[in-house]
Amino acid sequence: MDVQPSLVRLVVGGLLLDPSAYRAQRDHPAGVRRGLVLVLLIGLLVGVAALIGDLGESLTQPDPEAVSEVILRGLSRMPWYQEALEENPELAVSLEQSLTQPGAFSLTPSLLSSLVITLLTPFFSLLGWLISGTIVHIAAKAFGGAASFGQTLAVTALASSASLLGLVQIVPYAEQLPGALGVASGLLGLLATYVGVREAHGLPAWRTFWAVLIGPLLLMLLVVALYCCVVFVFAGAIGSLAQGGI
Amino acid sequence: MIELFNAALMLNQSAMRGLRESTDAVRRGLLIVLFVGVLVGAVQGASEIIASATPERTVAGVRAQVDAFVESLTLGANSEQFQPVIQFVNENEEAFYELLTELYSLPTALPWGVQLFFRWLASVVSTPLNYLAWLLFTVIFTHIAARQLGGQGSIQQMLGLGALSVAPHALDALTFIPAIGPTLRLIAWAWGLVILVVATMIAHKLDSGRATMAVLLYPLLFSLLGFLAFCGLLIFVAALGPVA
Numbered sequence: 086m087d088v089q090p091s092l093v094r095l096v097v098g099g100l101l102l103d104p105s106a107y108r109a110q111r112d113h114p115a116g117v118r119r120g121l122v123l124v125l126l127i128g129l130l131v132g133v134a135a136l137i138g139d140l141g142e143s144l145t146q147p148d149p150e151a152v153s154e155v156i157l158r159g160l161s162r163m164p165w166y167q168e169a170l171e172e173n174p175e176l177a178v179s180l181e182q183s184l185t186q187p188g189a190f191s192l193t194p195s196l197l198s199s200l201v202i203t204l205l206t207p208f209f210s211l212l213g214w215l216i217s218g219t220i221v222h223i224a225a226k227a228f229g230g231a232a233s234f235g236q237t238l239a240v241t242a243l244a245s246s247a248s249l250l251g252l253v254q255i256v257p258y259a260e261q262l263p264g265a266l267g268v269a270s271g272l273l274g275l276l277a278t279y280v281g282v283r284e285a286h287g288l289p290a291w292r293t294f295w296a297v298l299i300g301p302l303l304l305m306l307l308v309v310a311l312y313c314c315v316v317f318v319f320a321g322a323i324g325s326l327a328q329g330g331i
Numbered sequence: 332m333i334e335l336f337n338a339a340l341m342l343n344q345s346a347m348r349g350l351r352e353s354t355d356a357v358r359r360g361l362l363i364v365l366f367v368g369v370l371v372g373a374v375q376g377a378s379e380i381i382a383s384a385t386p387e388r389t390v391a392g393v394r395a396q397v398d399a400f401v402e403s404l405t406l407g408a409n410s411e412q413f414q415p416v417i418q419f420v421n422e423n424e425e426a427f428y429e430l431l432t433e434l435y436s437l438p439t440a441l442p443w444g445v446q447l448f449f450r451w452l453a454s455v456v457s458t459p460l461n462y463l464a465w466l467l468f469t470v471i472f473t474h475i476a477a478r479q480l481g482g483q484g485s486i487q488q489m490l491g492l493g494a495l496s497v498a499p500h501a502l503d504a505l506t507f508i509p510a511i512g513p514t515l516r517l518i519a520w521a522w523g524l525v526i527l528v529v530a531t532m533i534a535h536k537l538d539s540g541r542a543t544m545a546v547l548l549y550p551l552l553f554s555l556l557g558f559l560a561f562c563g564l565l566i567f568v569a570a571l572g573p574v575a
Contacts, residue, residue, distance in 0.1 A: 101355070101357045101358050101361070102357050102487050102490065103355075103357070104487075141449055142449075144439070144440040144441045144445075145439050145445055145446035146439060147434075147438065147439050148437070151438075152437065155430065155433045155434050155437065156430065158430075159426065159427070159429065159430025159433060159434075160430070162426040162430070163423045163426040163427065163430075164422045164423055164426070165419065165423050250460065250463075253456045253457060253460060256449065256452050256453050256456050256457075257449040257453065258449055258453040259453045259456055259457050260453075260457060265461045265463075265464045266457070266460055266464075268464040268467075268468070269460050269463045269464040269467060272464070272467035272468060272471060273463075275471075276467070276471070276486060276490070279486065280486065280487075290478065291478075294475075
């Protein structure tokens with residue numbers, strides 16, 4: 086019974102960037118195991134919160150089929166639609182097909198997909214923790230860090246407590262400004278990782294900064310490179326089609 | 332917390348120094364963000380709910396926006412060019428409003444009032460996150476610049492003190508008032524900027540010039556890069572020549 090309050094205090098300390106919480110996590114003999122529990126628990130809590138929020142949204146939204154019917158009826162009353170129909174009689178069929186597709190007017194994800202996301206969230210959190218923890222550890226060691234791999238994993242697990250901000254999703258329609266939750270939890274997570282790595286590895290500020298940032302920077306470079314490759318391939322394909330005389 | 336909130340608004344440097352030496356600077360600073368966010372979210376959420384209390388009111392709000400848009404096109408310099416758009420809107424808008432009214436009147440499993448309550452609650456819980464996201468972004472770049480300029484403060488001190496710059500944004504709660512809303516927003520922003528400069532000065536023990544530079548360095552740099560990118564784009568478009 087003593088474990089729960091200390092775990093809650095630890096998480097709150099991690100969220101508020103308290104260096105003593107990160108030191109405690111670094112020095113705990115079962116730091117990695119406790120970190121694993123933290124990551125899974127936070128992932129599950131956030132997933133369940135999002136599920137409850139989605140349920141609330143679906144209960145306050147009209148039936149998607151009724152929405153499709155109202156839109157079709159409303160469109161048929163508009164002058165522009167009548168004119169377009171005279172020019173292209175097949176428009177009505179194609180429009181009806183697209184409007185009556187399942188999920189076309191569902192403003193919230195289906196409960197089944199929400200449930201799947203809830204179950205998958207802890208595993209994605211776990212995967213993210215292991216990958217980012219490994220990259221941060223390699224970078225910190227390269228900069229002269231002193232902590233073991235287990236200690237790095239232990240403190241980066243505590244840094245994932247920033248994901249707890251996602252609990253606001255328990256309120257339906259909570260993310261009104263899209264991206265604010267992602268930006269806030271992402272930046273707080275970066276700061277928490279900075280504090281954790283600094284406490285674990287005992288590195289100076291600038292070395293810690295680069296050790297923490299190198300992973301996200303590499304990821305960004307990878308995304309940009311992939312994007313450029315895709316654009317290059319598409320541009321080449323379009324160019325060759327144009328030369329082919331189409 | 333209210334004392335700290337008042338101290339931030341009054342630029343009370345001794346209170347800020349006390350916060351810098353405090354072991355729970357982050358918690359106290361983030362409580363200010365939470366307080367302001369909840370206050371602004373509650374008022375703005377209530378204002379939005381009043382505006383959309385019934386399907387008719389919601390549609391009336393949309394109608395007002397469409398009317399304002401059409402009026403701006405009609406009174407604009409290129410009004411003749413936009414004549415087809417204006418005609419299209421005039422011919423179809425009544426049918427569109429009927430469609431919207433029908434959509435908003437469709438039955439749901441829970442009553443319309445529950446959705447309004449959820450939306451108000453969503454405004455209350457998500458507004459602090461909006462302020463937090465903006466604060467973290469600002470604090471991180473200010474902290475990096477301050478350290479480059481010789482600052483000695485920790486990220487916890489900078490975040491705790493920087494959070495005080497959110498205090499004037501309590502004025503955002505009144506921005507729903509049509510005539511003075513934008514002015515209040517501007518005042519809150521400028522006041523917050525001054526608090527951020529003082530907070531940086533105290534957190535990093537910098538003089539006022541360096542603290543100002545730390546706050547403005549990256550925003551100016553990003554603005555300059557954005558301007559150069561825009562100029563580059565213009566030159567590129569000009570070099571392509573006229574399309575036809």
